[in-house]
Amino acid sequence: MKEVFDFIKECGTYYLATVEDGQPRNRPFGTINIFEDRLYIQTGKSKEVSKQIQKNPRVELCCFNGKQWLRLSGELVRDDRLEPKKDMLEHYPELKSMYSAEDENTEVLYFKNATATFSSFTDAPKVIKF
Numbered sequence: 001m002k003e004v005f006d007f008i009k010e011c012g013t014y015y016l017a018t019v020e021d022g023q024p025r026n027r028p029f030g031t032i033n034i035f036e037d038r039l040y041i042q043t044g045k046s047k048e049v050s051k052q053i054q055k056n057p058r059v060e061l062c063c064f065n066g067k068q069w070l071r072l073s074g075e076l077v078r079d080d081r082l083e084p085k086k087d088m089l090e091h092y093p094e095l096k097s098m099y100s101a102e103d104e105n106t107e108v109l110y111f112k113n114a115t116a117t118f119s120s121f122t123d124a125p126k127v128i129k130f
Contacts, residue, residue, distance in 0.1 A: 001039055001130045004116045007063070007070050008032045014063035014070075016041070018052035025052060029061070033091050035084045038110035039130070041076070042088045044099065045107045053109065054078070067120060074114030084108045 008014055009032060017026045027049060031042040041061075043050050053059060053076050060073040079085075085101035088108050099106040111130070118126040 001034065001037070001114075001128070004070065004072060004114075004128060004130075005032060005034050005039060007065065007068075007118070008061075008072075011063035011065050011070075014061045016049065017060045017062070018049055019056050019058075020048070020052045025049070031088060031092055031095070033084075033088050033108075035087045035108075035110075039114065040079070040084060040088060040108050040110045042085075042092070042095070042099075042106070042108050044105045046105050050107055068118055068123075069120070070116060070118055072111070072114060072116045074111040076109040077112050078107060078109050084110075 013028050013030055015026050016029045017024055029041060033040045057075040057077065059076050060071060062069060062071050082101050085106050085108050089096055089099060089101055114130050116128040
């Protein structure tokens with residue numbers, strides 16, 4: 001999982017795909033964090049992406065570092081505890097102007113049953129499950 005985290009951090013931006021009424025929805029994200037040996041992302045509960053995840057938690061993210069790309073698929077699980085929210089915001093202090101660990105909007109979610117596939121144009125794919 002650390003290798004997946006490091007790759008996503010290196011890329012900076014990743015694209016998270018959800019589904020809404022059978023239609024794929026894709027958007028850029030930047031938050032990624034490891035807390036209690038789980039890989040977390042962050043968003044706001046008021047956003048459409050949050051509503052899509054709650055309806056269908058199966059998602060996929062993709063990022064590219066110029067040579068290699070990563071596809072990470074799995075289920076996202078909401079964690080309403082304060083501790084992972086605080087930890088996420090400590091790693092992304094620029095979000096503190098929009099989010100607070102104590103507000104009703106801040107949402108952190110961790111990957112469950114995840115499969116990460118590293119690919120390139122020259123090497124065989126590498127798969128990591130967690």
